[in-house]
Amino acid sequence: MSLYFDAVAILTAPSSGGSFKSRIYSARNLRASPAQIYALTTEAAKWDTVLADVIDKSGILTLERKLSPLLALLLVHDHLLAKKGIAAPATHTLRQCVERHKARLKAEFTKARVRRGCANIEEFKRAVLREKRAADGTSHFVYPRWVRVNNIRTTLEEQLATTFKAYRRVEKLSDLATEEERKPEPRLFIDPNIPDLVAVPFGADFTSSSAYKNGEIILQDKASCFPAYLLLGDRGSVDAWEGDLVDGCAAPGNKTTHLASLLAKQQKGKKKKGGQKIFSMDASTVRSKTLAKMVGLAGADSVTVLQGQDFLALDHEDERFANVTGLLLDPSCSGSGIIGRDEVPQFTLPVTQPKGPKSHGKKRKREDDDEGSKATPGAPQAEPTDENDIPDGTIDPERLTKLSSIQARIVEHALGFPNATHVTYSTCSIHLIENEGVVARILGTRVAKERGWRLLRRDEQPDGLRKWSKRGVREEHPAEGETGPSGSVDLPDEALEACIRSWQGDAEGLGGFFVAGFVRDPALATAPVQQTEQNGETEMLVEDEANAEDDDEEDADEEDWGGFSD
Numbered sequence: 001m002s003l004y005f006d007a008v009a010i011l012t013a014p015s016s017g018g019s020f021k022s023r024i025y026s027a028r029n030l031r032a033s034p035a036q037i038y039a040l041t042t043e044a045a046k047w048d049t050v051l052a053d054v055i056d057k058s059g060i061l062t063l064e065r066k067l068s069p070l071l072a073l074l075l076v077h078d079h080l081l082a083k084k085g086i087a088a089p090a091t092h093t094l095r096q097c098v099e100r101h102k103a104r105l106k107a108e109f110t111k112a113r114v115r116r117g118c119a120n121i122e123e124f125k126r127a128v129l130r131e132k133r134a135a136d137g138t139s140h141f142v143y144p145r146w147v148r149v150n151n152i153r154t155t156l157e158e159q160l161a162t163t164f165k166a167y168r169r170v171e172k173l174s175d176l177a178t179e180e181e182r183k184p185e186p187r188l189f190i191d192p193n194i195p196d197l198v199a200v201p202f203g204a205d206f207t208s209s210s211a212y213k214n215g216e217i218i219l220q221d222k223a224s225c226f227p228a229y230l231l232l233g234d235r236g237s238v239d240a241w242e243g244d245l246v247d248g249c250a251a252p253g254n255k256t257t258h259l260a261s262l263l264a265k266q267q268k269g270k271k272k273k274g275g276q277k278i279f280s281m282d283a284s285t286v287r288s289k290t291l292a293k294m295v296g297l298a299g300a301d302s303v304t305v306l307q308g309q310d311f312l313a314l315d316h317e318d319e320r321f322a323n324v325t326g327l328l329l330d331p332s333c334s335g336s337g338i339i340g341r342d343e344v345p346q347f348t349l350p351v352t353q354p355k356g357p358k359s360h361g362k363k364r365k366r367e368d369d370d371e372g373s374k375a376t377p378g379a380p381q382a383e384p385t386d387e388n389d390i391p392d393g394t395i396d397p398e399r400l401t402k403l404s405s406i407q408a409r410i411v412e413h414a415l416g417f418p419n420a421t422h423v424t425y426s427t428c429s430i431h432l433i434e435n436e437g438v439v440a441r442i443l444g445t446r447v448a449k450e451r452g453w454r455l456l457r458r459d460e461q462p463d464g465l466r467k468w469s470k471r472g473v474r475e476e477h478p479a480e481g482e483t484g485p486s487g488s489v490d491l492p493d494e495a496l497e498a499c500i501r502s503w504q505g506d507a508e509g510l511g512g513f514f515v516a517g518f519v520r521d522p523a524l525a526t527a528p529v530q531q532t533e534q535n536g537e538t539e540m541l542v543e544d545e546a547n548a549e550d551d552d553e554e555d556a557d558e559e560d561w562g563g564f565s566d
């Protein structure tokens with residue numbers, strides 16, 4: 001019976017950040033298995049409208065004082081739909097509370113199915129799903145499951161012939177629909193923008209496949225693949241990337257492992273391997289453990305994980321970074337672009353109120369699992385949504401301003417590495433102040449001007465991203481009748497064209513995301529520079545090091561601001 005109490009506790013606990021799955025797996029004090037709780041809550045959520053109706057019509061809440069609406073819904077779900085029924089001894093009081101009414105419940109459930117013209121439970125499930133998507137206005141959205149093929153361990157061709165063997169290729173993302181609607185024929189879409197990325201219907205589950213467990217495939221949203229691809233581009237063995245890389249805000253490790261995969265692909269067929277290193281770090285020691293685990297799983301031997309390392313504390317003069325030419329910065333942000341597919345399921349509950357006090361209410365203390373590791377048994381990789389916090393829906397302008405200051409400071413620090421030539425900055429926020437606003441701020445800094453940093457123009461971007469049409473915006477205003485941040489940036493059209501965006505709720509199947517690339521152009525440098533030979537390429541060294549940053553006089557307590565990473 002602990003399963004149902006645990007499920008109620010998880011569903012009613014205040015948000016502690018992270019995906020729903022990771023919250024269950026990192027919660028302490030649960031007696032049931034996390035996998036069972038996750039399965040029960042997500043399955044019951046698919047049937048909530050029907051079950052609420054069945055419970056109301058059967059009148060059990062007015063007869064059984066021990067049941068709360070949510071507890072009743074979960075129990076009735078298992079009673080009617082789980083193969084083994086309610087997971088409790090036949091003598092358990094709560095099981096009896098439900099089973100006493102089995103004839104009534106069954107009759108109401110059958111009526112609900114027949115009313116929809118469905119011959120069996122599978123048809124019924126699909127009909128309910130369609131109803132729910134129509135009701136919440138998401139029937140025209142396609143949020144697929146994005147799967148990136150890891151070139152260190154395998155190739156796209158290999159995966160198409162094995163993991164995705166049973167899948168039929170479709171030419172349009174909208175032809176995927178959801179796994180529930182498409183059963184038994186799985187479909188697959190090969191992404192035209194990001195190499196080695198495929199989309200499958202969202203319900204598809206790879207967690208028990210050997211490809212997933214061996215790190216051959218990585219579940220990573222498409223937009224999250226933009227930064228590494230923007231940084232390393234379409235190079236091949238002839239013009240492979242030269243120099244080392246830094247991922248400054250790396251946990252749980254999706255972009256780091258993507259960088260490693262792209263490097264590995266470029267090295268294939270190259271006689272003399274480059275031996276480049278990727279320094280990957282995260283200020284959070286707990287999240288760094290997930291990062292290290294993901295790097296190991298992906299077989300990314302080129303990666304050195306610096307656990308608990310604050311990127312801002314890296315010394316530009318440290319010899320380890322002397323050969324760093326590219327940096328990827330994906331700092332903590334408001335997470336306002338996250339679509340929250342894996343957020344706590346919202347249940348439509350029975351409207352009948354139970355009579356009298358409930359006795360099931362074992363109040364559980366919510367664990368403070370803010371920093372809980374997401375790498376738990378049964379969940380070998382991070383979920384795409386673990387990259388950032390699930391936003392709580394509130395937009396605090398002061399928070400956004402603080403975040404954007406730290407984001408700008410992090411990018412500014414990246415521009416100061418002596419041999420850096422390429423930098424990317426990304427967020428999963430939709431707000432101007434964290435995106436184009438940070439870009440405008442960066443371009444105005446002393447280090448950017450002295451070293452000749454400019455935006456990587458659209459025509460210089462890798463093929464797949466050049467084709468991507470969603471670009472930077474100049475203004476942000478809340479929609480009519482809504483509140484939210486507003487503002488504008490003073491950037492020329494070419495700069496906005498250089499910025500890459502994605503938005504929730506359109507036909508692309510992505511969340512809100514932003515990325516911009518910076519490139520160092522010696523012709524634009526305003527400071528006296530020394531020319532030096534590095535890796536056969538001419539590099540610049542600015543005499544005056546970048547510590548004289550514009551933000552020196554910033555509020556000291558911003559140093560401590562940790563953002564919203566989970």
Ligand SMILES: C[S@@+](CC[C@H](N)C(=O)[O-])C[C@H]1O[C@@H](n2cnc3c(N)ncnc32)[C@H](O)[C@@H]1O
Nearest residue numbers: 249250252253254255282283310311330332565
């Ligand atoms: C959006 S998440 C990164 C997601 C990651 N890039 C990925 O693709 O899996 C932001 C991360 O930045 C880390 N972070 C924030 N400020 C940092 C800093 N100054 N130095 C290093 N890491 C930092 C947070 O701990 C958090 O894990």
